[in-house]
Amino acid sequence: MSIELTTKFGQIDISNEVIAMIAGGAAIECYGIVGMASKHQIRDGLTDILRRENFTRGVIVRQVEDEVSIDMYIIVSFGTKISEVAHNVQSKVKYTLDKTVGLSVESVNIYVQGVRVTNP
Numbered sequence: 001m002s003i004e005l006t007t008k009f010g011q012i013d014i015s016n017e018v019i020a021m022i023a024g025g026a027a028i029e030c031y032g033i034v035g036m037a038s039k040h041q042i043r044d045g046l047t048d049i050l051r052r053e054n055f056t057r058g059v060i061v062r063q064v065e066d067e068v069s070i071d072m073y074i075i076v077s078f079g080t081k082i083s084e085v086a087h088n089v090q091s092k093v094k095y096t097l098d099k100t101v102g103l104s105v106e107s108v109n110i111y112v113q114g115v116r117v118t119n120p
Contacts, residue, residue: 003063005102014101020059023070023108026096027059032085034075037113067106074110078117086110 003019005012024036036058060071070093076085090108097103 003068016061017056019061020056022097022100023072023093024059026092027072027074027089030088030092032077032080034077034116037073037075039073068103069107070105071109071111073113075114075116076112078115082112
């Protein structure tokens, strides 16, 4: 499945995997994020933090008509305010997708899959 954008130069098809990679990359740059987690941690056998090539397991892109929504599964750092971290991730992902791809995102849903203590 892909998202279709029409410009004055023609039609552009962007796969959901590319959007997931961009959104995941933007999310892990935010303060308070330890990393991305898998949606189905037990089924996938991934209880660890996802690496960059596996972001598609922790980011789900859905398109209903002209509205795009993204579900993100994250692991936050211990001692940070979870609501602020989630809000920062939502803002950063929306901004990055708008500036990089030109895609306006209707909603970014954040699911916190765990809290980890990071070593300084």
